[in-house]
Amino acid sequence: KALFVQFAEVFPLKVFGYQPDPMGYQEAVGWLELLAGLLLVLGPPMLQEISNLLLTLLMMGAIFTLASLKESLNTYIPAIICLGLLLLLDICQLVQTEKVVRPTRKKTLASAFTESW
Known part of the structure; x- marks a missing residue:
């Protein structure tokens, strides 16, 4: 609870005049x-x-x-690891989506015939 009192004091939107209640923020x-x-x-994938x-x-x-x-670097480590894993997951989803959306070539009668041999 005490940490969120400090977190509310440096809330990013404080510049615009909004400072959240620490308990509500938590x-x-x-x-x-x-x-x-x-x-x-x-x-589902979109969510x-x-x-x-x-x-x-x-x-x-x-x-x-x-x-x-x-704060000391030790307190950053969990957030940095989580951020890294989330970015890695995002990259993997992006690569997987590109493989699925990849355009396919139309098969012609000649290419279908040569592929069957």
Whole structure:
């Protein structure tokens, strides 16, 4: 609870005049992580991509927050590892999508005949 008091003080949208309630901020982050994690594992592909994006933004926000508070590198490690895994998953999904969407050549009668031999 004490950490989210500090996190709320360096909230990125504070520049625009919005500073969240620390307890509400903690609950919102927790529910968002839980929901996005479940959708990442169990959801259809479109929701998996959206949840991956949300979790990536959350991890970037966590790293920004820790950097703003000038925390030690040891506290960054979980967020950095999670961000790296999310980016790796995103890259793998992108490569898999490109393989599926790859255009195919039309078969002509001559190519179909030579392939059968």
